[in-house]
C-alpha cells in the first residue's frame with residue numbers, strides 16, 4: 001500500500017495574541033500551529049491550538065495516510081486550554097457505501113469538528129463509529145455522533161461498566177471546569193454493538209467492500225479495549241496498546257494484560273502494513289513502538305516486583321523509580337511516577353494474592 005504524501009505539506013499558521021497588561025504596557029505575543037510534514041514514521045509532534053471560538057463547522061487538520069484512510073494526529077500532551085482535549089488521535093475510512101470513524105476525540109465540540117472534517121473529504125454518510133475504549137480523549141466526542149441518522153456505534157462491553165463508574169462524573173467535572181464551552185451537549189454514549197466475551201474474539205462487519213474486524217483486546221488500558229484490523233488494506237488501529245513517541249499511562253488497565261495483548265498482536269497480524277496508535281504518529285513495519293512500549297512496561301513490572309519482594313515500601317519504591325533513557329520522551333515526567341505507583345500495587349496483588 002503506498003503511503004501517500006501528506007496533504008498538509010509543512011505549513012504554519014500564525015496567530016497573534018495581544019494582551020493589554022495591567023501595567024498599561026502593550027505586550028504582543030505570537031505563536032504558531034505546528035503540523036508535522038507527515039504523520040507516518042515521524043517523531044515530529046503536532047502542536048495545534050484549538051480555540052473555543054472556532055465554529056463546529058471548521059474541520060480539524062488531517063492527513064491522508066493511504067487511499068481512503070484519513071488520520072487526525074492529536075497533540076502529545078495532557079489536556080490543557082491550548083489543545084482543548086485534542087490530545088489523542090482519531091481517523092476515518094471512506095468506502096463506497098459510507099464512512100467508518102475510529103474514535104471520537106475528547107469533547108462533544110471536537111466530535112462535531114471531526115464530523116466536519118469527514119464532510120470536507122466526502123458527502124457519503126457516516127455509518128459506523130468505533131470507540132476503541134472509554135477514556136475521555138477517545139470517547140467524549142461520541143455524543144455528537146449519536147445524533148447522526150442511521151449510525152451504528154461499536155464499543156467494548158466494558159463501556160457499560162465505565163458509564164456506571166465514579167470515573168465518569170469525575171472526569172466530566174474536570175473537563176467542564178477547564179473546557180466549559182466544548183463540553184456542551186455531553187452525554188455518556190452506550191454503544192449499539194458491544195464487543196466483549198472471549199478475549200481476542202472479534203466482531204466483523206463489511207461496508208463498501210472493506211472488512212473491519214473489531215477485536216476484544218482485553219482491559220489492558222481501560223475498562224475494555226479494542227483493536228481494529230482493516231482486513232483488505234492490512235491496516236491495524238491499535239488504540240492505546242502501544243504509544244509512539246509518548247510514555248504510556250497506566251491508570252485503570254492491567255500491565256500484565258498489556259504485555260500479553262502485545263504478544264498476541266505481534267503473532268496475530270504479521271502481515272499488517274500500517275499501524276495507527278491512539279497517540280503518536282502511524283508506523284510501518286516492524287512497528288518499533290510495540291517493542292518500546294513493551295520494554296517499558298516489562299521493566300517497570302520487574303522493578304516493582306523486586307521492590308515488593310525486597311520489602312521496600314510503595315513510597316520509596318516510587319520515589320526511586322527512574323528510567324533516564326526515557327527522559328526525552330514526551331509525557332514521561334508526567335506519567336512515570338503514577339505508572340510506578342499503579343504497577344507496585346499490581347505486583348503486591350500478584351505476589352501476595354496471586355491475582356491479576
Ligand SMILES: [Zn+2]
Pocket residue numbers: 088135137138240278279
Ligand atoms: Zn488515549
